[in-house]
Amino acid sequence: MQVSLDAFLVIGAALFCIGIYGLVTSRNAVRVLMSIELMLNAVNLNFLAFSNYLDSATIKGQVFSVFVITVAAAEAAVGLAIVLSIYRSRDTVDMEEFNLLRW
Amino acid sequence: MKLSQGVELVSLLVLTAMVVAAAMGVVLSPSIVYAAFLLGLVFLGIAGMYLLLNADFVAAAQVLIYVGAVNVLILFAIMLVNRRKVYREVKLGAVRQLVAIAVCVSLFALLLYTNLNTVWLLTPEVTALPSGIVTLGQHFFNEYLLPFELASVLLLVALIGAIILARREFVPDRGEENLELVERPKELVAVKEE
Numbered sequence: 001m002q003v004s005l006d007a008f009l010v011i012g013a014a015l016f017c018i019g020i021y022g023l024v025t026s027r028n029a030v031r032v033l034m035s036i037e038l039m040l041n042a043v044n045l046n047f048l049a050f051s052n053y054l055d056s057a058t059i060k061g062q063v064f065s066v067f068v069i070t071v072a073a074a075e076a077a078v079g080l081a082i083v084l085s086i087y088r089s090r091d092t093v094d095m096e097e098f099n100l101l102r103w
Numbered sequence: 104m105k106l107s108q109g110v111e112l113v114s115l116l117v118l119t120a121m122v123v124a125a126a127m128g129v130v131l132s133p134s135i136v137y138a139a140f141l142l143g144l145v146f147l148g149i150a151g152m153y154l155l156l157n158a159d160f161v162a163a164a165q166v167l168i169y170v171g172a173v174n175v176l177i178l179f180a181i182m183l184v185n186r187r188k189v190y191r192e193v194k195l196g197a198v199r200q201l202v203a204i205a206v207c208v209s210l211f212a213l214l215l216y217t218n219l220n221t222v223w224l225l226t227p228e229v230t231a232l233p234s235g236i237v238t239l240g241q242h243f244f245n246e247y248l249l250p251f252e253l254a255s256v257l258l259l260v261a262l263i264g265a266i267i268l269a270r271r272e273f274v275p276d277r278g279e280e281n282l283e284l285v286e287r288p289k290e291l292v293a294v295k296e297e
Contacts, residue, residue, distance in 0.1 A: 003111050005223055008156065011119055013214035015126055015145075021207040022130035025200055027190050030180055034129055034142050037173060041149050044161075052156040056226055059235050062158050063242045069161075069168050070254045074261030076173045080180040081268035087184045088271070094190050 008049035015042035029083045029093040033076065040072045115155055122148035135181055143174045160236045 015038055022035030044065045051061020087093055090100075121144065128141040146169040153162035193199070243251050 002108055003115050003155070005225065006218055007115060007119075008152065009218045010215060011122065011152070013211055013218065014123055017207045017211040017214075018123070018126045018130055020210065021203055024203045024206075026130070028135055030177060030184065031130075031135060031138060033180075034138060034177060037142065037169070037177075038126055038129060038145065041145065041169075044165075045149060045152060048153055048156045048158045048161060052158065053225055054223060056157070058242075059158070059238055060242065062161050062235060062239055063247055065158075065161050066164060066239075066243075067250060067254060069164055070258065073168050073173055074257055076176055077261050077265040078268065080176055081265040083180060084183055084269045092186075092188065093184050094188075096191065096193050 005049055005053040008045060012042045012045040012049065015039075015045065027094050027096060029086070029095055029098075030080070032095065033079045033083065036079070037072065037076065040068060040075075044068050111155060114151070118148045118151045118155075122152070135185065136178075139174065139177050139181055142177065143170050146170045146174060157235065159234065160239055 019035045019037075019039035019042060022038065023032055026032050026035060047061040047065040047068065049061075051059045051065075055061060083093060086098065090097060125141040125144040125148065129138045129145060132138045132141065146165060150162045150165040150170075153159075153165060
């Protein structure tokens with residue numbers, strides 16, 4: 001039995017769904033950012049799986065995954081800075097308390 | 104079954120169990136600090152999967168950037184904002200949880216169904232190059248040069264933006280009662296008469 005493309009796609013799908021669940025239900029803003037990182041990793045796993053099994057001569061999926069990693073690092077830095085800044089003004093990181101835009 | 108295939112299968116199984124269990128821990132663990140460390144474990148497991156997919160450079164980048172930078176950043180953020188506090192109950196909390204679980208499980212079922220019912224155009228034989236790094240570098244400096252340079256600009260912008268967002272701009276002095284608004288004085292904008 002050989003490891004196939006499907007196995008990696010299923011793992012990626014599971015990781016993505018876990019990430020969505022955490023994104024929707026977490027109360028802590030830092031945990032929401034962690035869930036976003038999980039989802040980005042699932043996407044990267046799909047990129048690399050397709051790049052290995054469908055495009056193993058010109059590995060363009062790896063190029064895209066490097067870009068995704070770059071953008072994810074930038075997103076994490078800015079996101080955590082925003083969380084810190086909100087924490088200073090609202091004194092909490094509870095997502096339910098962030099109702100500044102409610103009208 | 105050749106030995107290499109067996110090793111590949113077993114290591115994929117071990118990595119899958121590790122990654123999925125740790126990801127569930129990230130989402131469900133009551134302590135945010137444990138969640139952050141489990142997130143590091145997820146990143147390491149995924150780096151192992153990248154190695155199974157012949158992507159050695161991306162695996163190294165994953166370990167360096169995610170485990171070394173993003174995870175440490177998250178830990179620092181937790182240290183800065185962690186205050187043990189009981190969250191206020193929200194209306195229909197249990198219903199929300201159930202709806203979220205239903206949506207996630209059905210999305211997973213949909214993805215699984217799509218995956219199992221698609222015939223992928225697999226390349227007939229996985230021609231594993233000795234190392235993909237040379238190919239990757241040629242891609243970066245030929246057709247993906249502009250995105251590559253833009254990525255560096257993006258990182259610089261994110262760096263400056265994060266510093267500006269996170270720095271503490273005004274520290275009100277503790278000595279005297281100061282009833283002035285602690286704010287940067289704004290320039291008056293001339294109102295144009297219609």
